[in-house]
Amino acid sequence: EVQLVESGGAVVQPGGSLRLSCAVSGFTFDDYTMHWVRQAPGKGPEWVSLINWDGRNTDYADSVKGRFTISRDNSKSSLYLQMNSLRTEDTAFYYCAKEGSDYYFDYIDSWGQGTLVSVSS
Amino acid sequence: QSALTQPASVSGSPGQSITISCTGTSRDVGGYNYVSWYQQHPGKAPKVMIYEVSNRPSGVSYRFSGSKSGNTASLTISGLQPEDEADYYCSSYTTSATGVFGTGTKVTVL
Numbered sequence: 001e002v003q004l005v006e007s008g009g010a011v012v013q014p015g016g017s018l019r020l021s022c023a024v025s026g027f028t029f030d031d032y033t034m035h036w037v038r039q040a041p042g043k044g045p046e047w048v049s050l051i052n053w054d055g056r057n058t059d060y061a062d063s064v065k066g067r068f069t070i071s072r073d074n075s076k077s078s079l080y081l082q083m084n085s086l087r088t089e090d091t092a093f094y095y096c097a098k099e100g101s102d103y104y105f106d107y108i109d110s111w112g113q114g115t116l117v118s119v120s121s
Numbered sequence: 122q123s124a125l126t127q128p129a130s131v132s133g134s135p136g137q138s139i140t141i142s143c144t145g146t147s148r149d150v151g152g153y154n155y156v157s158w159y160q161q162h163p164g165k166a167p168k169v170m171i172y173e174v175s176n177r178p179s180g181v182s183y184r185f186s187g188s189k190s191g192n193t194a195s196l197t198i199s200g201l202q203p204e205d206e207a208d209y210y211c212s213s214y215t216t217s218a219t220g221v222f223g224t225g226t227k228v229t230v231l
Contacts, residue, residue, distance in 0.1 A: 035220070044124070044210055045159070045167060047220035059218045062122050100172060105214050107157035109178065111166035 002026040002110045004096045009115030016086050016119070022079040022096030022112060030054070030074040033099035035108060036081050038092035038117075046092070049081065050105055057104070064090075086119045093117075125150065125211055125223035132229040138199040141226045143211030144192060149221055151192035155214035158187055158196045162207045170209075171196060198228070206230045 008020040020036070036048040049060045049070040058070050069082040079096055093114035100109030126144040133139040143150065143158075150156055156174045159167035169178055171187035174194060184199045194213075198205055211223040 044208075044225040045161075045212075045222045047212070047222060050220070061219055095166060100169065100178075103155070105218070105220060106155050107169055107172035107212070108159075108167075109169055109172075111168075114166065 002098065004098065004110060004112035006094065006096045006112045006115035009094065009117050011118045011120060012086055013121050014086060014088055014119055017082070017084045018086065018117060020081040020083070020094055020096075020115060020117070024077050024079065024096070024098070027098070029072075029077040033104055034070075034072060034079045035097040035099065035105075036070060036079075037095045037097050037108070037111075038090075039095065039114070040092040043092075045095075048094070050099070051079070052104060059105075083117070086117075088119050091117060091119045122215065122217065122219060122221050125213060125221055127209075127211060127223040127226045129224070130227045130229065132231055133198075133201045134231045135201055135203065137201050138197060139201060139228065141196045141198075141209055141211075141228070143194040143196070143213075143223050145194075145213055145221070146192055148217075149213040149215040150189065150194050150211075152216060153214045154189070156187070156189060156194045157212045158185075158194075159210045159212065160205075160207045161210065167210065201230055203230050 096112040097108040098110040158171040161167045175187045
């Protein structure tokens with residue numbers, strides 16, 4: 001069974017930093033692209049970032065480019081999201097998600113339970 | 122990276138068919154067959170219902186089908202059932218090598 005477990009969500013002040021982690025199991029981690037997707041309370045999902053299987057290729061939504069950094073440690077089956085210069089509009093549940101195909105970005109077939117990041121003074 | 126446009130709500134009676142549209146541009150929906158649809162019940166993570174425009178993952182009911190014409194993709198739910206009441210989101214790959222989700226559609230079973 002595929003399991004994705006996020007951690008690291010917290011309340012942080014504007015301008016602050018936070019690092020999210022995602023521990024995965026149930027599949028061969030280094031075979032797949034991984035994503036971060038966020039969802040503000042009462043809003044739709046927003047794709048945030050992805051990293052390919054070996055970590056050499058990454059992409060970001062314009063809204064987080066230059067502030068967030070995605071990374072992975074295949075030896076630990078773990079995905080990370082370093083978030084700097086946080087803004088109030090970054091407040092959301094952050095989901096770790098698994099790419100569903102062999103392609104770089106096709107669709108998401110598994111999601112974690114989400115971790116809440118709240119940016120507030 | 123503007124969100125794809127979906128109707129805010131669609132409703133139907135049990136047994137009826139409904140269709141949800143998802144309109145983008147040639148830089149996303151119209152340019153690729155990497156369009157997917159997700160169902161989300163309150164308090165739950167999204168679940169993929171359709172991928173690559175019209176493919177159904179194993180375990181998803183045959184009542185869900187997808188199609189695309191130009192810059193608009195569509196999700197059809199036939200034989201509407203009470204458990205289909207949920208929010209639905211489309212998603213597409215874009216020319217910027219990023220992803221984009223739709224604005225979301227609330228499906229109500231009358």
